[in-house]
Amino acid sequence: MEVKDKKAKEQKQGVLKRIAGPVVTAVNLDAHMYDVVKVGKEALMGEVIKIQGDSVIIQVYEDTSGIRPGEPVENTGLSLAVELGPGLLTNIYDGIQRPLAVLVDKMGNFIQRGVSAPGLSHEKKWTFKPLVKSGDKVEPGAILGEVQETNIVHKVMLPPNVKAGIVKTIRNGNFTVDETICILDDGREYPMIQRWPVRVPRPVREKKNPTIPLITGQRILDGLFPIAKGGTAAIPGPFGSGKTVTQQQLAKWSDAEIVVYIGCGERGNEMTEVLTEFPHLEDPKSGKPLMERTVLIANTSNMPVAAREASVYTGITIAEYFRDMGYDVSLMADSTSRWAEAMREISSRLEEMPGEEGYPAYLAARLSEFYERAGLVETLNGASGSVSVIGAVSPPGGDFSEPVTQNTLRIVKVFWALDAKLSQRRHFPAINWLNSYSLYLEALNDYYDKEVSPEWNKLRSWAMEILQKEAELQEIVQLVGSDALPESEQVTIEVARMIREIFLQQNAYDAVDTFCDMTKQYDMMKAIKLFAELAYAAQIAGVSPAQINGVKAKNELPQIKFIKDYKPELAKIEKQMDTEFNTMRSAA
Amino acid sequence: MKEYRTITKIAGPLVFVEKTEPIAYGELVNIVLSDGSTKRGQVLDTSDELVVVQIFETTTGIGRDSGVRFTGETIKMPVGREMLGRILSGSGKPIDGGPEIVPEKRLDITGAAINPYARGMPADFIQTGISTIDGTNTLVRGQKLPIFSGAGLPHNKVALQIARQAKVPGSTESFAVVFAAMGITKEEANYFMQDFERTGALERAVVFLNLADDPAVERIITPRLALTTAEYLAFELGMHVLVILTDMTNYCEALRQIGAAREEVPGRRGYPGYMYTDLACIYERAGMIKGQKGSVTQIPILTMPGDDITHPIPDLTGYITEGQIVVNRDLHRKGIYPPINVLPSLSRLMNLGIGKGHTREDHKKVSDQMYAGYAEGNDLRGLVAIVGKDALSERDRLLLEFADIFENRFVRQGYDEDRTIEDTLNLGWDLLSTLPVEQLTRIDRELINKYHPKFRTGAKKE
Numbered sequence A: 001m002e003v004k005d006k007k008a009k010e011q012k013q014g015v016l017k018r019i020a021g022p023v024v025t026a027v028n029l030d031a032h033m034y035d036v037v038k039v040g041k042e043a044l045m046g047e048v049i050k051i052q053g054d055s056v057i058i059q060v061y062e063d064t065s066g067i068r069p070g071e072p073v074e075n076t077g078l079s080l081a082v083e084l085g086p087g088l089l090t091n092i093y094d095g096i097q098r099p100l101a102v103l104v105d106k107m108g109n110f111i112q113r114g115v116s117a118p119g120l121s122h123e124k125k126w127t128f129k130p131l132v133k134s135g136d137k138v139e140p141g142a143i144l145g146e147v148q149e150t151n152i153v154h155k156v157m158l159p160p161n162v163k164a165g166i167v168k169t170i171r172n173g174n175f176t177v178d179e180t181i182c183i184l185d186d187g188r189e190y191p192m193i194q195r196w197p198v199r200v201p202r203p204v205r206e207k208k209n210p211t212i213p214l215i216t217g218q219r220i221l222d223g224l225f226p227i228a229k230g231g232t233a234a235i236p237g238p239f240g241s242g243k244t245v246t247q248q249q250l251a252k253w254s255d256a257e258i259v260v261y262i263g264c265g266e267r268g269n270e271m272t273e274v275l276t277e278f279p280h281l282e283d284p285k286s287g288k289p290l291m292e293r294t295v296l297i298a299n300t301s302n303m304p305v306a307a308r309e310a311s312v313y314t315g316i317t318i319a320e321y322f323r324d325m326g327y328d329v330s331l332m333a334d335s336t337s338r339w340a341e342a343m344r345e346i347s348s349r350l351e352e353m354p355g356e357e358g359y360p361a362y363l364a365a366r367l368s369e370f371y372e373r374a375g376l377v378e379t380l381n382g383a384s385g386s387v388s389v390i391g392a393v394s395p396p397g398g399d400f401s402e403p404v405t406q407n408t409l410r411i412v413k414v415f416w417a418l419d420a421k422l423s424q425r426r427h428f429p430a431i432n433w434l435n436s437y438s439l440y441l442e443a444l445n446d447y448y449d450k451e452v453s454p455e456w457n458k459l460r461s462w463a464m465e466i467l468q469k470e471a472e473l474q475e476i477v478q479l480v481g482s483d484a485l486p487e488s489e490q491v492t493i494e495v496a497r498m499i500r501e502i503f504l505q506q507n508a509y510d511a512v513d514t515f516c517d518m519t520k521q522y523d524m525m526k527a528i529k530l531f532a533e534l535a536y537a538a539q540i541a542g543v544s545p546a547q548i549n550g551v552k553a554k555n556e557l558p559q560i561k562f563i564k565d566y567k568p569e570l571a572k573i574e575k576q577m578d579t580e581f582n583t584m585r586s587a588a
Numbered sequence B: 001m002k003e004y005r006t007i008t009k010i011a012g013p014l015v016f017v018e019k020t021e022p023i024a025y026g027e028l029v030n031i032v033l034s035d036g037s038t039k040r041g042q043v044l045d046t047s048d049e050l051v052v053v054q055i056f057e058t059t060t061g062i063g064r065d066s067g068v069r070f071t072g073e074t075i076k077m078p079v080g081r082e083m084l085g086r087i088l089s090g091s092g093k094p095i096d097g098g099p100e101i102v103p104e105k106r107l108d109i110t111g112a113a114i115n116p117y118a119r120g121m122p123a124d125f126i127q128t129g130i131s132t133i134d135g136t137n138t139l140v141r142g143q144k145l146p147i148f149s150g151a152g153l154p155h156n157k158v159a160l161q162i163a164r165q166a167k168v169p170g171s172t173e174s175f176a177v178v179f180a181a182m183g184i185t186k187e188e189a190n191y192f193m194q195d196f197e198r199t200g201a202l203e204r205a206v207v208f209l210n211l212a213d214d215p216a217v218e219r220i221i222t223p224r225l226a227l228t229t230a231e232y233l234a235f236e237l238g239m240h241v242l243v244i245l246t247d248m249t250n251y252c253e254a255l256r257q258i259g260a261a262r263e264e265v266p267g268r269r270g271y272p273g274y275m276y277t278d279l280a281c282i283y284e285r286a287g288m289i290k291g292q293k294g295s296v297t298q299i300p301i302l303t304m305p306g307d308d309i310t311h312p313i314p315d316l317t318g319y320i321t322e323g324q325i326v327v328n329r330d331l332h333r334k335g336i337y338p339p340i341n342v343l344p345s346l347s348r349l350m351n352l353g354i355g356k357g358h359t360r361e362d363h364k365k366v367s368d369q370m371y372a373g374y375a376e377g378n379d380l381r382g383l384v385a386i387v388g389k390d391a392l393s394e395r396d397r398l399l400l401e402f403a404d405i406f407e408n409r410f411v412r413q414g415y416d417e418d419r420t421i422e423d424t425l426n427l428g429w430d431l432l433s434t435l436p437v438e439q440l441t442r443i444d445r446e447l448i449n450k451y452h453p454k455f456r457t458g459a460k461k462e
Ligand SMILES: Nc1ncnc2c1ncn2[C@@H]1O[C@H](COP(=O)(O)OP(=O)(O)OP(=O)(O)O)[C@@H](O)[C@H]1O
Pocket: A237, A238, A239, A240, A241, A242, A243, A244, A245, A246, A266, A394, A423, A428, A429, A430, A506, A507, A508, A509, B318, B319, B320, B346, B347, B348, B349
């Protein structure tokens, strides 16, 4: 027995041959693709990404400075996996699920290497309440019981990749994630924890077509370009145009039950901001601190690129896990371009044949595999859950024709096009209303009809028409000035300005305006429409555009954004608008 | 220490050495020339057969007969309190005629990433005395805010004015300046040095000089030495450190040169594909640490080739830094100093450092409103050129004028003019009061009543 063990071990132990940055080569290593290996004397974590003859090529998740040829490499024989179970929520992880708070304890304020830290606490006890009883038949993915993790109930499930069985014993009480809570009659024992390889999607019973919007509280998104629960959206834009702010707004205010936020190759301070802010913000629905429904993954731009590459998979696997419990999860990845660049960097070190702009030829495939893990599903246990994925894209020079943007747009259903021209004039969110689109509009019509108002869809089409019209008129204005336009079109220009400045512009930093529910969105748009109707009627009756633009009530309207209980004020403004127009018309 | 004489190839800044014992990745290397002098380098690639060393100086004089010594450790920098007031070369050797630095510590120059969990949130407003920064693109402690400029524009003057005037109102904590020059001319360097001496700033400054005629590859380590020093002063000695890096464009050129020598697949415009990550490892070395006193604030300066903000150097920088201050040629031609164009400029941390308790409650909204007015007025200039002023509506005419007075009164100020934040904000209100009150849609009524010159009963700082 001993000998055999030793032999097995020898076989798994290889030797480093070459080190060039994050990519190293080992020989004499018995390995399979994507095996996790321990590199060098410090046992740095790495992953097999290429096998060529006797050489095994490994990407290392930590800095490789100081490592020498000849040092040992050990194969764990496992794939890169995350730990799933109670303790995920409120946590902040690096790209390979090491909790950053634990790393601070172990190695101080700066990230050093060679320290491993499990994703979940293995000491903490959780109160487990069983939801099955002995004799029950349990299928893979079945919910065995639950733990009150934060204000969120964590459903403890049978792993998806095991055989069904009959419950022999189910325990009740306080357990660590490793303690057995369920024994099946064939003797298999299950603790609360499961491990799942990050590069493999978790199975579901069925994928369904989304029909319910993810309400974000952002007027331009909910109003004009909604994303469905279980849908995919891309938000490309040049630097400083608002990708991160928009993603953070979604993380804060969207009506998802769980939020997974991946800071992939972006700034450290942005993650700190989330960490400091979220615990003090309340979920507008539950009134509970937002942090309690959030899992953060932070692999910032100066952290190792291989771990950056993995961070996206770590995030989506955690998202799928909560989906399997029947939750609506939304996942933000900021930025998928940095992920693609990590792939490019690794690929170029492998001396692979580069595709477009140096990206590997498999870029498109990886992107679509990733977005394909979003969706509204019937889970293995029959519940309905969803993962919505919103990916930021950072195109070089803000040019959308580059490969990451283009390959992403071929997959996602919603496109929120950020525009530097808008952000420069501080029109926020700087989402271009002419280029953006949502392919979910039709699928969501019913929801809006029922939940908001039967008029909502018409109102939206009307606003879009005015904005389109404005764009055409602006071209003329640029040549001849606005005074040369027919009077009715001057009114259109004014109405479009109102839609832009009142409805579309939304200040993420204003305590009230940061979140706008559907009722308020509807009321605001309706007030603008009311103005438009009165204005066109007045214009026909002979009132001049200058007079129409001078309507005082119109100038009061923007203030609505900053008022929480806006209804009385809005009613007053609408009434005043009516009176003013009446006076003007009878004078005309 | 063993000395190898097995150099097989020298290409650009790279030296290839064969038949060595196992050499560590990233190890510091000394190359010994036949005249006994040494040159430093670092291991970029190591295997049983071949070690690739990148030299930080010129390869002049290195031949197949040169000796190679591997030091067994990564590049460390001696740091100490005594560095304040000193002038060092781009590779960290004293060049001011003073004594060697007596190290209190030797630190790895690569610098580890600050654990995001350990970061403190920047929130202290730094008053630079420049309205276009304080008022509309506020700098805070721990921020990285570059200046994007063009050849021949007064970015150095702006940087110096910031370095000279920067203060946290009400704070008496100790602070220092770390200045790193990469590939700038002797004349430009003198300009900085004279100003440091004139204002006495040198005493609390550490200066690293890699000039235009110094080896280009040395530029790869200069900013790292500067930031290692800054981190030491900030996180070990508790100082607030302002780091000025100029010119990052020269740094990137050096990076491209090394990439080419390694025959790497080039990315956009020939710059290496990993330039984003490389720059991030420099710029991310700014910030604060929870529960600690000091801070590192970075003002990198770069000249945009062809004034093109989409060029990979400003582009990648903008994707990493927390905003940018854009120096503009048109404003410079109009004779406006500082020629800062606020429209493409941005400070992402502004919101953390302004408002009640930091500057003044009206700060954000005044800034937003000025942006909106200036942006619209600026657009109208194009229209006026075609249709003439008379075709404009009253509203547009006022906006057009607003754009002019904004440039002439808000943007324009003296090189020694140090405006307080109150001055800047009140000036903003004065300008906004040229527009009809109804047009101030970005500001809530309450603030208008309190601060608008027409209504204000005496706006004061709370
Ligand atoms: N909805 C908004 N409301 C108010 N301000 C906003 C909004 N969106 C963006 N901004 C402003 O724009 C700045 C830049 O936004 P953000 O950091 O999200 O850009 P980004 O697209 O993520 O850039 P990068 O690619 O460099 O990360 C913010 O700091 C903020 O000042």
